[in-house]
Amino acid sequence: MGKYTVRVATGNLFLAGSPNLVQLWLVGEHGEADLGKHLRPVWGKEFEIDVPLHLGRLLMVKLRKHNRLLSVDWFCKWISVQGPGTQGEVFFPCYRWVQGHGIICLPEGTARTLSDDPQNLFKKYREQELEERRKVYRWGSWKDGLILPIAGNRQPDLPRDERFLEDKDLDFSVSLAKALKDMAIKGTLDFINCVKRLEDFKKIFPRGKTALAERVHDSWKNDALFGYQFLNGANPMLLRRSSRLPARLVLPPGMEDLKTQLEKELQAGSLFEVDFSLLDGVKPNVIIFKPQYVAAPLVMLKLQPDGRLLPMVIQLQPPRYGCPPPLLFLPSDPPMAWLLAKTWVRSSDFQLHQLQSHLLRGHLIAEVIAVATMRSLPSLHPIYKLLIPHFRYTMAINTLARSRLVSEGGIFDLVVSTGSGGHVDILQRATACLTYRSLCPPDDLADRGLLGVKSSLYGQDAIRLWGIISRRYVEGMVGLFYKSDQAVKDDLELQAWCREMTETGLQMAQDRGFPISLESRAQLCHFVTMCIFTCTGQHASNHLGQLDWYSWIPNGPGTMRKPPPISKDVTEKDIVDSLPNLHQAHMQKTVTDFLGRRQPVMVALGQHEEKYFSGPEPQAVLRQFREELAAMDKEIEVRNAVLDLPYEYLRPSMVENSVTI
């Protein structure tokens, strides 16, 4: 018996409140008390009430919104209750929309696995919550041979909790509308203006461009900048150290010097390669009845002692049986021939970057993690509480990508050489070779021979960030809730989550190294770190470079309008005629500017305000995580200050806490 003070926190945004009355119940270990309909969340924040029962330790708050005439959704952040006992103020996290008039149960914020609840006080609640979540979060299907998305084609189809809140929605819609309006106004001139010289692409070079974009415009023809991009550019995921000369690199007679140089670098361990074979045979797009072109180049590069990565040879297409060996382009070739060869590589890199590194390995994997978690882990579960902040807006932005970017008639079909089906083929091929190791930087960088490469700033920062997420955050939290490997094995919810991810979301990916069970705390930590890194650093390192590296279109051509050259007799006009026309370039710019701009509505890594965990220990782990992130951020700032080309894409203050754009 006694006085209870109930505090209710409604979302901060204008549309978060509701005039509907809300009924609350307090559920304790000794009983349940109906507090009646005391709350109008628009205005009500706190009220006191006498409860004539001895409830004992508070376990749960139940709430129900009553809507006589009009049902208005309410965004409840949390409820806290200060009772007469020794429990102190008890916190019940929510951070969800309260819709309709069903009863919602909010368990007290302490994280609990099934074995942390020996009296099964929450067992029924966990089962009911998952039963409801599996109805609301359903796997969809976009294209055969791909990993699964959330069901739903448009934002309104998504669960309310996954849609943009009004601030993000406003920024996204207004910015997109402005970008498209500008495009429509200026774009009319695109058909009148034409590009005669490479410098004419300045006509669509943006105002307020970044300093690095300026450098790209000034130095895009430079071999060192061309090589640098494979280390620290928009797409740092393809470069690998050569262990042998690639079989596809057929050296025609007269190339003995090159062979000697390649073998010398190979022996020294300084030979690197970028192989775009995944693009081989991809059906190119046809844009306004005009065929576009796709190539599948191979680039060989040498790592200099000063850290520069310099191209040695470019083969634009793999050898064909019964045909003469493909032409090889060299730095010593006529300048326009060499520049066209590099430009073809840049266009090929744009395709694999946007589809394989950015969309598939960033956006779509993050979505699988989010949907599998919502379908398999109750909100009480410690791994749910650890992961949920890293899912914000991911289903929404991916639904927009599927409906406006890679959809039929979407941007890829309109202005990208792999649009109109080639892009789906590439996604299917990339999915078929997507391995668990490639999503974990310590393994991926080891496999690609990039560990310890001083000029791989991406590699250094990825390892550092992975380590902070793994050691300071994930291991810290897992250590609080799993005291042995057996506890991991015994957690049936956790095992179901892992299987749901690998077998269903990733479509039987166990043959590519993904686990279908978790046998130890170390394996659990590795898997959860992969989840968090994918939703944060992996996406950021492949998203943030668009503005810097693709603002100057010749450095990232979304399409090529002429076939790859078969001779070295190349003019500037040949290059201009191969590059996107002004309208295609303008549309590409508009989209990559819109996507690549720094987000005003942004939560940086680890900076979420939601308190999913109750108790001092998880808060201490999160605090230490934030301290380590701040230290890394400062050290990157100091390092970048003395670099000719700063690398910012894995700075914790730049990395979003989830995939939201």
Ligand SMILES: CC/C=C/C/C=C\C[C@@H](/C=C/C=C\C/C=C\C/C=C\CCC(=O)O)OO
């Ligand atoms: C050409 C850039 C390609 C990027 C693909 C990689 C990742 C997906 C991207 C997410 C995009 C999500 C939504 C895009 C929404 C709108 C696109 C802009 C204009 C559409 C024009 C129109 O529909 O009118 O990661 O950031």
Ligand SMILES: [Fe+2]
């Ligand atoms: Fe993105």
